[in-house]
Amino acid sequence: MKRTLAVLIENKPGALARIVGLFHQRGYNIDSLNVAPVFDESYSRMTVTTQGNENVVEQITKQINKLIDVIKVSDLTEGSHHEVEYVLLKISTKQFNQTFKRKLKYFEHHIIEQDNSIVVLGVMGNSASIDDFLKSLNKKSLIELSRSGCIGMHKSEKHLTI
Amino acid sequence: MKFSGGDLLMRALREEGVKYIFGYPGGAALHIYDALFKQKHIEHILVRHEQGATHAADGYARSTGKAGVVLVTSGPGATNAITGLATAFMDSVPLVVISGQVQSHLIGTDSFQETDMIGISRPIVKHSYIINKAEDIPKVVQEAFYIATTGRPGPVVIDIPKDMTDPNLKFEYKKPKSINIRSYKPKIDPHPGQIKKAARALLSSERPVIYAGGGVVLGNASKELIALNKLVKVPVTNTLMGLGSYPPKDKLFLGMLGMHGTYEANMAMHNADLILAIGARFDDRITNTPALFAPNAKVVHIDVDPASISKIINADIPIVGQVKESVLALIKEIKKSKIKIDSEALDQWMSQIYEWKRLHGLNHDLWKHVRKNQKILPQVVVQELYHATNGDAWITSDVGQHQMFVAQYYKFNKPRRWVNSGGLGTMGFGLPAAMGVKLAFPKDEVVCVTGEGSIQMCIQELSTCLQYGLPIKIVNINNEALGMVKQWQDMIYNKRHSASTYQNSLPDFVRLAEAYGHIGFKVTKQEDLSKVFKKAFSLKNRLVFIDVYVDPSEHVYPMLVAPNGSMKDMWVAKDKKA
Ligand SMILES: Cc1ncc(C[n+]2csc(CCOP(=O)(O)OP(=O)(O)O)c2C)c(N)n1
Ligand SMILES: [Mg+2]
Numbered sequence: 001m002k003r004t005l006a007v008l009i010e011n012k013p014g015a016l017a018r019i020v021g022l023f024h025q026r027g028y029n030i031d032s033l034n035v036a037p038v039f040d041e042s043y044s045r046m047t048v049t050t051q052g053n054e055n056v057v058e059q060i061t062k063q064i065n066k067l068i069d070v071i072k073v074s075d076l077t078e079g080s081h082h083e084v085e086y087v088l089l090k091i092s093t094k095q096f097n098q099t100f101k102r103k104l105k106y107f108e109h110h111i112i113e114q115d116n117s118i119v120v121l122g123v124m125g126n127s128a129s130i131d132d133f134l135k136s137l138n139k140k141s142l143i144e145l146s147r148s149g150c151i152g153m154h155k156s157e158k159h160l161t162i
Numbered sequence: 163m164k165f166s167g168g169d170l171l172m173r174a175l176r177e178e179g180v181k182y183i184f185g186y187p188g189g190a191a192l193h194i195y196d197a198l199f200k201q202k203h204i205e206h207i208l209v210r211h212e213q214g215a216t217h218a219a220d221g222y223a224r225s226t227g228k229a230g231v232v233l234v235t236s237g238p239g240a241t242n243a244i245t246g247l248a249t250a251f252m253d254s255v256p257l258v259v260i261s262g263q264v265q266s267h268l269i270g271t272d273s274f275q276e277t278d279m280i281g282i283s284r285p286i287v288k289h290s291y292i293i294n295k296a297e298d299i300p301k302v303v304q305e306a307f308y309i310a311t312t313g314r315p316g317p318v319v320i321d322i323p324k325d326m327t328d329p330n331l332k333f334e335y336k337k338p339k340s341i342n343i344r345s346y347k348p349k350i351d352p353h354p355g356q357i358k359k360a361a362r363a364l365l366s367s368e369r370p371v372i373y374a375g376g377g378v379v380l381g382n383a384s385k386e387l388i389a390l391n392k393l394v395k396v397p398v399t400n401t402l403m404g405l406g407s408y409p410p411k412d413k414l415f416l417g418m419l420g421m422h423g424t425y426e427a428n429m430a431m432h433n434a435d436l437i438l439a440i441g442a443r444f445d446d447r448i449t450n451t452p453a454l455f456a457p458n459a460k461v462v463h464i465d466v467d468p469a470s471i472s473k474i475i476n477a478d479i480p481i482v483g484q485v486k487e488s489v490l491a492l493i494k495e496i497k498k499s500k501i502k503i504d505s506e507a508l509d510q511w512m513s514q515i516y517e518w519k520r521l522h523g524l525n526h527d528l529w530k531h532v533r534k535n536q537k538i539l540p541q542v543v544v545q546e547l548y549h550a551t552n553g554d555a556w557i558t559s560d561v562g563q564h565q566m567f568v569a570q571y572y573k574f575n576k577p578r579r580w581v582n583s584g585g586l587g588t589m590g591f592g593l594p595a596a597m598g599v600k601l602a603f604p605k606d607e608v609v610c611v612t613g614e615g616s617i618q619m620c621i622q623e624l625s626t627c628l629q630y631g632l633p634i635k636i637v638n639i640n641n642e643a644l645g646m647v648k649q650w651q652d653m654i655y656n657k658r659h660s661a662s663t664y665q666n667s668l669p670d671f672v673r674l675a676e677a678y679g680h681i682g683f684k685v686t687k688q689e690d691l692s693k694v695f696k697k698a699f700s701l702k703n704r705l706v707f708i709d710v711y712v713d714p715s716e717h718v719y720p721m722l723v724a725p726n727g728s729m730k731d732m733w734v735a736k737d738k739k740a
Contacts, residue, residue, distance in 0.1 A: 065469075069289075
């Protein structure tokens with residue numbers, strides 16, 4: 001089962017390596033990872049997606065929590081939450097045809113760059129539908145692809161703050 | 163007044179109450195060594211290998227409960243400290259390991275003696291720091307000691323690039339009045355609701371067992387454990403790391419459990435209807451196959467580390483908290499409770515346990531029977547040692563059969579007196595650890611019980627013992643083989659002794675001890691053992707190496723049957739399963 005964890009972690013050198021190292025050390029996989037400083041930049045917010053049953057995720061959460069640099073961890077999947085991912089796509093202008101545009105229209109997107117040969121698009125959506133969208137495309141039509149990894153947040157009144 | 167980074171470090175260490183630093187110098191640490199030379203509050207113990215420094219600091223820490231301090235240089239100095247770090251990490255021992263590092267501007271350039279110490283030690287430390295501003299040194303040292311010694315203790319590394327201790331750059335000594343790490347709040351009070359549930363479960367049980375681990379020792383909660391059991395009077399078993407936390411002579415004590423635990427302890431665990439785990443972590447050397455573990459038991463688990471709870475065995479009643487506070491809370495709750503434990507059921511349970519003990523319990527009287535013209539039994543060596551020291555010595559050990567024999571037969575009656583590498587199982591630990599203990603308790607008897615395999619892994623420390631006058635006693639249970647390996651090969655590999663014997667290449671340990679300036683005795687007959695021990699312990703100011711040749715065919719029993727066995731499946735003797 002896919003799980004999405006949100007982590008608040010001190011913005012210190014090596015802190016990220018501790019998290020990534022922990023996953024490896026304990027035999028867990030990271031499917032996607034997103035991290036950037038937030039608010040006063042003294043700490044970062046991280047979203048990690050991984051696989052596992054409840055017990056595994058409970059262990060992961062506890063082990064992450066044990067790291068001295070970690071301020072808080074929360075398993076977003078436990079309750080209702082928002083998840084979104086941003087993708088940069090580079091395709092040839094020729095491929096930017098009606099079929100392509102039809103698939104695109106289910107997503108929030110915008111054209112970042114366009115000329116006679118190249119189109120760069122920004123596409124936003126939840127990770128699962130982005131997976132489907134990308135799968136439906138002709139591999140050869142994609143020149144470059146960059147995904148932000150999932151970022152997430154609890155819904156409405158539940159907050160993850162320090 | 164202003165100080166160099168090295169002086170800042172020395173002052174910060176002194177303010178943490180540090181008496182000894184175990185270390186070894188080298189280029190990147192030389193500024194620090196110069197600062198060390200210029201002060202007189204902290205004594206440096208020059209080991210002969212950095213592994214020895216980490217184990218010595220570890221022995222100091224385990225015996226005193228204070229953090230042990232290590233100082234090594236960059237590169238090979240740092241990598242040599244890794245085994246000791248991992249050893250301390252696995253057994254939750256507070257260490258502060260300071261490693262010199264190449265100058266900041268050289269980091270990442272593959273410069274001479276550069277290793278990424280933070281990187282290679284990351285999975286085996288509780289936390290680590292690299293200094294990038296010299297004026298941070300006092301604060302970092304203060305935090306490092308706090309982190310190492312609180313919560314679930316563990317080792318902390320401080321990596322110091324050489325330019326941070328440049329004697330020409332001076333700074334003010336500044337550190338915060340109190341420690342406040344927003345991401346680390348180790349003091350957790352046990353949840354009152356959970357305590358209530360635990361008390362109810364314990365008092366309503368009919369076949370309870372208290373399974374007490376190293377957390378009771380680390381958390382200084384031995385007294386509380388004893389007080390708890392004065393109230394409920396249920397059987398108690400200790401893990402390898404918990405030995406000494408409960409009085410061995412108490413009728414309710416079942417000895418050690420697990421891989422080489424007593425028959426009655428393992429049977430009691432398997433058949434229990436309630437297991438109260440205190441500061442223990444359900445290690446695979448305890449549970450055997452987790453799916454077959456104690457099928458009818460409700461599990462109450464007290465631990466300071468939430469990640470230890472329900473990691474291997476699901477806890478029905480988890481209690482996160484310091485062991486001492488949690489046990490005290492439990493005592494209070496039990497005193498308040500109206501539920502009376504069913505003493506009839508308990509009596510029945512105890513007689514069942516005594517029956518198991520009668521069937522396959524350990525024989526603590528082997529030493530009384532002299533086997534003439536036969537090789538000495540290794541168990542007898544431990545029993546004789548127990549009597550020669552009135553059961554009151556600090557015992558360190560290495561890893562192997564000898565370690566298990568000590569755990570089984572030396573009836574530790576005080577916490578912390580038993581110093582061994584349980585989690586990592588590090589051969590080479592015993593001798594340097596004994597040095598640390600002896601420095602901490604110079605007036606007490608400190609004995610390293612080792613094997614001829616293990617002792618050769620840190621034998622160089624005999625030289626350190628001479629330099630600092632550390633009159634420890636070494637009992638080498640010499641079975642002329644990597645006995646524990648050989649035992650497995652006997653039992654599982656149809657006696658194919660692959661690389662577990664030395665083909666007459668063992669050194670003459672007596673002459674080796676003498677070459678290092680110490681005294682050596684060789685014992686081959688059981689009737690000489692007590693005399694030699696007596697003589698050795700009368701040589702108060704000398705290190706004595708006692709090389710005891712024992713029966714090499716002896717195995718450690720009981721032994722849990724693996725794989726796919728439960729705790730009730732044991733070998734109780736060669737070719738005898740119970
Ligand atoms: C550093 C290290 N290497 C290998 C092992 C694996 N090992 C466990 S016990 C053992 C044999 C130890 O021999 P010895 O010290 O003579 O003790 P004995 O079992 O004979 O009492 C070995 C090799 C280990 N625990 N530690
Ligand atoms: Mg041996």
